[in-house]
Each structure stands twice: as structure tokens, then as C-alpha cells.
Amino acid sequence: MDDTNEVSLVVKDLSLSIEKRPILKDINLTIPNNKITCIVGPSGCGKSTLLKTFNRLIDEVDGVEHSGKIMIAGRDILASKGPDLIELRRHIGLVPQKPCPLPMSIYENVAYGCRIHGLCRNRKELNGMVENYLGEVGLWDEVKDRLHSPAGKLSIGQQQRLCLARSLAVRPDFILADEATSALDPVSSKTVEDLFVKLKEKYTIIMVTHTLRQAFRIADYAVFIYLGEVIETGEAKQVFNDPKEELTRKYLAGVFS
């Protein structure tokens, strides 16, 4: 994978079942670069499963079977094994639904990815990197005096920004966000949202959200999924303001959720 963000993510005929129960059906998608793509749809429609398939975290679930392809820079994610899979995950960062700092200090949380991938040559470089990514998520000024205190002591909003900094520190091309603001208070939620808008200049952001208003606010591109099938995709403005499909229209109108 190259270091420039020219890579795009293309999903071809993806079907996935868990213990023989179909979850995703024949998904075809192209995720545009340097944009925020919001995946929306009612609960249980397969949004999070699709997101977890992008970085193969879905492998940790029992009884998963899949077919089709997910291509990044000419490589099929679903066929990746061993070192390829590790490299792939490095290129696809994840911001979880519930902030989950690793059980270590603030500094070590950000440094962790760099350490395991050997991305920094010395301590000075590592310090600079930690400062840089904490700065990128607007956390540096808030934590610079307590870098070595446990990450679990930060507020929930700060923890989520730390998780984002931790993901950025391994220099990904993509950032997956699984309802990343749903556990946060409105102020923290706005901060994280603004960060995503800022970060799309450098990264391709794929976000699952349950909050339609959030999707309206920040999405450039939208994907509507219903019962494991992609119903409609396109520019967010078009999908949200002038949907082509009846199901999308009903979902946006709140007929079902």
C-alpha cells in the first residue's frame, strides 16, 4: 500500500453470513477518497458488520462466512492472511462506539501502534509523534502535563479523541468510525464530529451512524442499508434531499428506524 492517500475502497459482490444467517447480501460499493462516507440504516441492518468486515475484525466472531471481494489498492482484504492482514489493519484505523483506551498511560496509548510496527527510530521521534497526533485531535494542551497518567482517567470525550489519536498514529489511509459519538455528551460529540471534517483532508472516513442529523451535517457521501442490502448510495445531498428509492424516502421520513 502506498503512503499517499490515493487508495480507494471497492466492495464487490460481498455477502456475509454468521452461523448460516445472512447478514450482508450482495453488497457493491465504492468508497470515495478523502470524503466522509456515512453508512446509515435501521438497527440490525448490518452497518456495523460491514464496517468490521473492512478491517476483518469480523473474523473474531464465531461462524462467519463470506464471499465477494473488498479491494484496496488492488489487494483483496478478504483474501489477506498473516502479515498481509496485519499490514492491512494498520492502514485501516478504527474508532469504536464506546471509547476504549488500552490499559496503559495516555502517552503509551498513542505510542503503542508505533512501537509494535517499529514506525519510530528513537525516543525523540516517538515523543514528537505522540505530541503531533495528540495535537491533531486537539488533546495535547489538555493532557501535556499528565502524559504518563492512566488513559482511563480521562473524560469519556477525551478518551474517544485519544482513541482517534491512537488510530492516526499508525498512519492509516482509512478511518472507520462505528457510531463514534453515540456514547458522548453533545459537546464532546460536536468536537469529534468537527475533527472528522478536518481529518477528511488527509484520510478517507467511513462512518456508521444512527443519528441521521449527524449524517446530514457531515456526510459527503451516503450509503443506505436495509436488511443487509445496499438500497441507495450517492452524494449525501442527493441521498438525503432527493432519494431515488422509496425505502430511503420512508427511512428518512421516520416511517421506520
Next chain:
Amino acid sequence: MKNHKKKYIEEAVMKGIMFLCVFLVLAFVVTIIWTIFAKGLKSISWEMVSSVPGPDFNTRDDGGFLNAIVGSILVVVPSTVIAVLVSVPVVFYITLYRRRTDKLSYVARLAYDVLYGIPSIVYGAFAFAVMVYVGMRASLLGGIIVTTLLMIPMLIRSGDEIAKTIPDEIGEAAYSLGATKYETMKVILRQAFPGMITATLLALGRAIGDAAGVMFTAGFSDAIPKTLSQPVATLPLAIFNWVTMPAPFPDRAYAAALVLSVIVLLLSIGGRLISNHFSKNNL
């Protein structure tokens, strides 16, 4: 209204029963500690805990049971280290590398559940049979082996329970950064550390107090062993031997029981302090 009254009575009765149970348990603990301390303190002396039995130990106060104190530590400390070194990989293999529904995990869990339920005397008898077969005498090594076997199922069982309490998100966070399963294991181990310390000290506490396992395998000796092949005295076996013998042995048994209880109490308190320290710092 009538229904509410019935519910209120039910609540009061259940609360009363629960309180009674708590009281009974506390009373039980206090009685044991009181008996051991009252009888033990009466007979314990500095000589008893600082010297090995003298030549006239059987007839009068000559020497003490330092051999049993040191012997217990010599048996239990290496056993704990070996048991932890074996149990931690087992726990992580069945929880991280194998799925919960996997057949090997299922069989492994069943196996250690069965092992956990086997009384220590059976471990002792088994180890004794093996020792006779290979021509080994009752020795420190025999005691270490059987105590290790006794501790492994305890540690795996508690380790497995602790692993279940670690949020999946921690593993997912490490994986999503490109960590291997082994690197992820190290992250999870940090989170599990306080629990593992407590589990280890509880297992250690149980093992140090076990007489049946070491009865045939470690033997008994008035001297502190210098090699692994020499027999070794342990505190529980000393208590077992002395408590039914004529005076002055029962007093020595209570003194030994006091020393054993203090060691176990110190381990429990130490474990709690260490565990609290790490939990508080979330490291």
C-alpha cells in the same frame, strides 16, 4: 394493599435470612481465627519459629519447626511460579486463539474443571504411584510437582473467568492497530493483571495449607532440605502429625497453625493491596 403487605413481609424475611447467613459466615471466621490465635499464641515462642527440631524434640521443648515453615515456602514458591507459567498460556490459548465454541476449548475447559474437582489426596496418591514407578523417594521435588499439579487447574479456572471479564473492545482496539494475537495478549494481560495476582495468591493460600497432596510425596524431615531429592517438612503435615499426639505436641500444632494462618492472611492482604494498587491506576 394486601398484596403490597405480602411483598413487604417477603422482602423483610429474605433480608433477614441473608443477614443471618452473613453473620454465620463472619462468626465462623472469627471463631476459627480466635481459636487458632488463642491456642497458638499461648504456645508459640521465638525458639519455635527460628530453629529446627533438636535431638530431644520428642520429649521436651527442644528446638522448633523452622524446618516446616521453610519447607512450606520451598514447596509452594516454585510450584506457584511453574503453575503460573503453565496456566497463563493455557488461558490465553483457549480464550484468544480458539473460539469459545471450539471443540478443543470445550474439552480443555471440561478437563480442568474435572482436575479442579479432584481432591488433593488423589493427586498425592497419583504422584506417589508415579514416584514409586520411577524409583523416586518422597522429596522436595515430589512436593513441588504435586503442588504445581494442584494449583494449575485453580489458576486456569480463575484465569478463564478473569479473561471473560475483559471487554472485547480492548482486544479489538489492539487488533485494529495491527497487533498480532500475541501482542494483543500482552495488552489484555495488563488489564487482567490485578485479577491474576489475586487468583494466584488465593491458589497459593490453598496450596500452602494442603496436607494431603504432600503427605506421600514430600515426606517429612527435621532438617531443612539442601537438595531437591531430600524429604521436606511442611506446616500442614506438621499440624496433621502433632495435633493428635500427646503433650507437648498439640500445643506445637496450634503454634504451627498460627504461623500458617498468619502467612495465608498476609498473602490475602498483600494480594488485595497489590490488586487495588493496579486497579486504581488502571495499568
